[in-house]
Amino acid sequence: xxxxxxxxxxxxxxxxxxxxxxxxxxxxxxxxxxxxxxxxxxxxxxxxxxxxxxxxxxxxxxxxxxxxxxxxxxxxxxxxxxxxxxxxxxxxxxxxxxxxxxxxxxxxxxxxxxxxxxxxxxxxxxxxxxxxxxxxxxxxxxxxxxxxxxxxxxxxxxxxxxxxxxxxxxxxxxxxxxxxxxxxxxxxxxxxxxxxxxxxxxxxxxxxxxxxxxxxxxxxxxxxxxxxxxxxxxxxxxxxxxxxxxxxxxxxxxxxxxxxxxxxxxxxxxxxxxxxxxxxxxxxxxxxxxxxxxxxxxxxxxxxxxxxxxxxxxxxxxxxxxxxxxxxxxxxxxxxxxxxxxxxxxxxxxxxxxxxxxxxxxxxxxxxxxxxxxxxxxxxxxxxxxxxxxxxxxxxxxxxxxxxxxxxxxxxxxxxxxxxxxxxxxxxxxxxxxxxxxxxxxxxxxxxxxxxxxxxxxxxxxxxxxxxxxxxxxxxxxxxxxxxxxxxxxxxxxxxxxxxxxxxxxxxxxxxxxxxxxxxxxxxxxxxxxxxxxxxxxxxxxxxxxxxxxxxxxxxxxxxxxxxxxxxxxxxxxxxxxxxxxxxxxxxxxxxxxxxxxxxxxxxxxxxxxxxxxxxxxxxxxxxxxxxxxxxxxxxxxxxxxxxxxxxxxxxxxxxxxxxxxxxxxxxxx
Numbered sequence: 001x002x003x004x005x006x007x008x009x010x011x012x013x014x015x016x017x018x019x020x021x022x023x024x025x026x027x028x029x030x031x032x033x034x035x036x037x038x039x040x041x042x043x044x045x046x047x048x049x050x051x052x053x054x055x056x057x058x059x060x061x062x063x064x065x066x067x068x069x070x071x072x073x074x075x076x077x078x079x080x081x082x083x084x085x086x087x088x089x090x091x092x093x094x095x096x097x098x099x100x101x102x103x104x105x106x107x108x109x110x111x112x113x114x115x116x117x118x119x120x121x122x123x124x125x126x127x128x129x130x131x132x133x134x135x136x137x138x139x140x141x142x143x144x145x146x147x148x149x150x151x152x153x154x155x156x157x158x159x160x161x162x163x164x165x166x167x168x169x170x171x172x173x174x175x176x177x178x179x180x181x182x183x184x185x186x187x188x189x190x191x192x193x194x195x196x197x198x199x200x201x202x203x204x205x206x207x208x209x210x211x212x213x214x215x216x217x218x219x220x221x222x223x224x225x226x227x228x229x230x231x232x233x234x235x236x237x238x239x240x241x242x243x244x245x246x247x248x249x250x251x252x253x254x255x256x257x258x259x260x261x262x263x264x265x266x267x268x269x270x271x272x273x274x275x276x277x278x279x280x281x282x283x284x285x286x287x288x289x290x291x292x293x294x295x296x297x298x299x300x301x302x303x304x305x306x307x308x309x310x311x312x313x314x315x316x317x318x319x320x321x322x323x324x325x326x327x328x329x330x331x332x333x334x335x336x337x338x339x340x341x342x343x344x345x346x347x348x349x350x351x352x353x354x355x356x357x358x359x360x361x362x363x364x365x366x367x368x369x370x371x372x373x374x375x376x377x378x379x380x381x382x383x384x385x386x387x388x389x390x391x392x393x394x395x396x397x398x399x400x401x402x403x404x405x406x407x408x409x410x411x412x413x414x415x416x417x418x419x420x421x422x423x424x425x426x427x428x429x430x431x432x433x434x435x436x437x438x439x440x441x442x443x444x445x446x447x448x449x450x451x452x453x454x455x456x457x458x459x460x461x462x463x464x465x466x467x468x469x470x471x472x473x474x475x476x477x478x479x480x481x482x483x484x485x486x487x488x489x490x491x492x493x494x495x496x497x498x499x500x501x502x503x504x505x506x507x508x509x510x511x512x513x514x515x516x517x518x519x520x521x522x523x524x525x526x527x528x529x530x531x532x533x534x535x536x537x538x539x540x541x542x543x544x545x546x547x548x549x550x551x552x553x554x555x556x557x558x559x560x561x562x563x564x565x566x567x568x569x570x571x572x573x574x575x576x577x578x579x580x581x582x583x584x585x586x587x588x589x590x591x592x593x594x595x596x597x598x599x600x601x602x603x604x605x606x607x608x609x610x611x612x613x614x615x616x617x618x619x620x621x622x623x624x625x626x627x628x629x630x631x632x633x634x635x636x637x638x639x640x641x642x643x644x645x646x647x648x649x650x651x652x653x654x655x656x657x658x659x660x661x662x663x664x665x666x667x668x669x670x
């Protein structure tokens with residue numbers, strides 16, 4: 001007997017004497033693509049259609065193959081199909097519901113390809129008609145809300161979320177997606193939050209729900225639409241806090257699990273980890289729009305990676321698009337691990353810092369550059385927040401944070417066991433120092449360096465304001481900053497062709513001025529303040545060279561005159577320290593016949609001559625401009641959301657709408 005092959009909606013027999021036969025569902029699709037109403041000749045047409053297994057590839061391809069004019073000719077049938085899909089969502093038989101959801105996904109995706117300004121039609125009109133759009137979308141959103149909130153099939157809930165993601169990503173620019181007006185009016189946020197607060201549902205659908213929220217919050221956010229989600233999250237935070245018990249799971253602890261599982265990877269060597277901008281955007285929106293989320297950063301849980309998973313060879317799979325890959329269900333499991341005295345505790349902030357240390361190692365790739373920038377923006381928001389700073393600097397909350405460090409020839413890999421337990425602000429500073437040290441290269445990431453220095457400055461402002469004496473190895477920061485100044489000077493010509501390096505130089509100099517002027521209020525010990533002076537004196541040649549460079553450019557009538565002049569004025573106290581102590585150190589060496597003084601001998605001279613040192617009071621050192629997304633960062637986020645939206649849509653096209661699981665689950669109709 002001849003074997004039957006299925007290809008492209010056709011049933012083929014291997015015999016060359018038989019013509020290919022089309023599947024019945026394909027024949028029914030063809031009737032829809034005629035200009036006449038298919039139900040005229042077959043009254044049970046729509047009822048039978050939703051009993052047929054959906055052929056996504058054929059339906060979507062058929063829609064894409066028609067030009068705008070051809071599609072407009074069958075608009076009535078498309079509208080009718082869309083409406084019958086919505087009606088089928090209320091059916092008792094799950095097969096009908098599944099097929100209706102699948103068909104809606106194919107319709108939306110297929111018509112999207114024609115949603116161009118030159119095609120002469122609007123996607124809303126094409127799918128449902130302007131006159132019926134409001135009622136259609138109301139019924140659709142109510143049906144999706146019911147399915148998401150019901151105790152029924154998890155597969156149906158998954159498909160509902162896929163459909164919502166299709167709706168959200170219809171356009172590359174999410175703010176131009178007019179369908180979202182109806183999504184916002186008929187809010188489904190409660191249903192999404194219910195999924196995120198229910199452990200089994202969260203385990204199955206947490207990733208899609210979080211990405212959906214991250215995209216929705218960007219819909220016309222500057223017009224206030226983002227406030228809707230901010231209020232919803234604030235209300236959920238309040239409820240969560242009221243009901244929270246020790247070690248009890250919730251949405252945000254699940255997000256911690258999710259972020260941890262996706263972001264952290266073994267990094268014995270320099271590795272390449274695919275960035276996940278979608279989940280990172282969700283974290284940014286939560287921190288930026290809803291400052292109540294800051295409290296969640298501190299919630300402790302056992303360190304990620306304690307759950308053992310079967311070890312086996314990983315299957316070779318194609319790389320999935322950026323920012324669209326959900327974690328496996330077992331990773332998002334809400335099962336709470338027992339706390340043990342020997343188990344390192346963690347929290348979302350630690351997980352984020354570790355992720356940042358991976359992403360920020362290599363910023364040459366565009367996506368990694370964007371992810372690194374977003375990481376620094378998130379850290380900026382955290383560094384400005386009073387509560388976050390209180391937690392970061394809490395001496396009673398110590399953690400061992402194993403940041404990933406870029407392999408470098410001149411340094412050994414630090415042993416994990418030797419990492420001390422310290423307040424989390426130390427890990428933030430370590431991350432900033434690590435970035436400063438490892439990115440002095442030809443393709444200089446100026447924007448990231450500016451943001452990095454700003455984070456350090458804001459942390460110092462908090463320490464000065466609250467008189468927090470942090471026990472940190474400040475010398476590492478001072479050394480990194482001085483080396484960065486040396487790099488700017490040695491690459492002056494190349495860098496000035498692309499960047500205003502004096503903005504960065506001024507920020508670095510003012511960090512030193514911050515230590516000089518206010519260091520006695522936040523450095524841990526008097527000897528720490530002495531060490532600051534020692535480093536400035538020891539590296540005086542670098543500061544002398546910087547002064548010579550900015551003086552040269554500030555006295556010329558060039559484009560850098562004003563910028564260089566600001567650095568010249570900022571160096572006044574550093575030069576005063578150098579000019580005051582250097583002669584005394586040289587005199588001490590001459591009197592004692594010592595060719596090279598030890599550090600302790602230099603410190604002895606410094607301590608003996610503080611009283612005669614005169615410094616100028618510099619205003620505004622502890623002031624900064626607060627982060628504002630609008631205007632300055634609007635273009636970045638618009639492009640980021642466009643990229644995420646495009647990739648989510650692309651990923652949905654290939655494998656996330658598979659019917660196999662659904663058909664197995666609903667193999668029979670009761």
